[in-house]
Amino acid sequence: MRAPSETAAGETLLAVEAVSLSFGGVKALTDVSFDIRRGEIRAIIGPNGAGKTSMLNVVNGFYHPNTGRITFKGTTRPKMRPHEAARGGIARTFQNVALFRGMTALDNIMAGRTLKMHRGFFWQLLRHGPAMAEEVEHRRKVEDIIDFLEIAHIRKVPVGRLPYGLQKRVELGRALAMEPELLLLDEPMAGMNLEEKEDMSRFIVDLNDQFGTSIALIEHDMGVVMDLSDRVVVLEYGHKIADGTPDEVKGDQKVIDAYLGVAH
């Protein structure tokens, strides 16, 4: 278990209140509430189909909840769109890697800087003056991220050609390039071998420590969840069944039942 960092007890960054979401007759989420504090690593766990990814999709605006409220940095927006969420400081990665396959690792991560670049259309057309200076400036920041994630050797490779573990790393890099306040990681270690998992865990802990980024993490590997997270939310069939520190959750009878099954 990781010692809770000093920042873990910070103010509330994101509050999800009584959110419900359904697709036709299928209820993906029912009356779910939880919060994420500034600087903490918050794990969202649960069996398959529990609504974990739907939860992330609601937070970053891919889905709009049928009822309930989401408050991010003190403001509530009823129908936040994904690019607005991004502008507000929410970045994410996807369960099945969603990279720009035709572009190099470097260009993918540069794409993450889109929102940080402001020079207008015509300067860019000229590719000169301020626009060029800006491009160089952002390029430097991106190189820092590339160093941090130890992917310097593959930066010019089109990501479609990279092995899965590295693609996940590039995707994390793209999210980091947005300098997010809240990072949503959807199964960052799915399909990785032990060594890759250890690397990824290290990156997550380091970026949380170094940049103070708050992280919402969906993960199936319980060892990883218990090691990394400050607090854990447990979902089952769209309902929240437990919420607390890894130790509390581990001992919760409902959680044990959900994972191991229960005699009826």
Added chain:
Amino acid sequence: MNLLYAIFIDPFVQMGGAPDLLVQTLWEGLVAGVLYALIALGFVLIFKASGVFNFAQGIMVVFAALTLVGLHEKGVPAFLALAMTIAVMYGLAFAVERLMLRPLVNQPDIILFMATFGLTYFLIGLGELVFGGNPKVMIADALFLPKGAIEFKFAGGFVSLQKIDIAAAVIASIMVVALATFFQVTRIGRALRAVADSHKAALSVGISLEQIWVIVWFAAGVVALTTGIMWGARSEVSFSLQIVSLKALPVLILGGFTSIPGAIVGGLIIGIGEKIGEFYWGPLLGSGIESWLAYFIALVFLLFRPQGLFGEKIIERI
């Protein structure tokens, strides 16, 4: 035996025998090719960003040219009319995004494709309503486009280059290079390629699909206007001009639907191929092969490279 000679030997003998004619034919092919490349570029831009094959690209060419000439006829000075036409094309891009693409987001591609048919007929109707259906003459003089021809001696004969063709080739080349560079190296270009690769991921890094769609439709509109001016100056501005845009189809098959360099190279191959084919092999088939030769060339390419010369290789996970 005679037939084989006529197909495989005689045309090359002719080429060697009259190099001036060969150069003349190559030049005409080149000009047509550059213009095809420009039309194809309009398709590629929209296809890359929104996955829509924009059937209306051809009518956009006519509509842009008609607007320009129509405004000038109503007494607007030529360059003001040009600026106003560009503004109209921006308005069109904006309206298409608001009224067509946004309500249809996440619909299957075929639905969007059908919607571009609707747009085609809407623009035909609107164009006829506002500017009338009669063919018009492009305001080439007022826009200071050159006319006349340059002739020079070459290998014992004369080669004549229409000045308007030279202008068309130069302007189209500049346009193609500028757009290609813009979409390769700038932030908006990167955003465009990002959208082309994955809508979901593009949204997650804060790229606004709506903004990108307006930009590409506007770029396609400007490309259409340029094509309309150049092609209109070489013949006339009428609704039959949209047929030219169908020539972009073999160009796209050849170059790949997603590749800007592909559109350029494909345009040149088709343009030069059809002129050379018409001139040297056409007589064997009683001439007039120019109208279908392009499709034939595309078909042969399709057999060997279904993804086009530069298209992304189609790899499917099974």
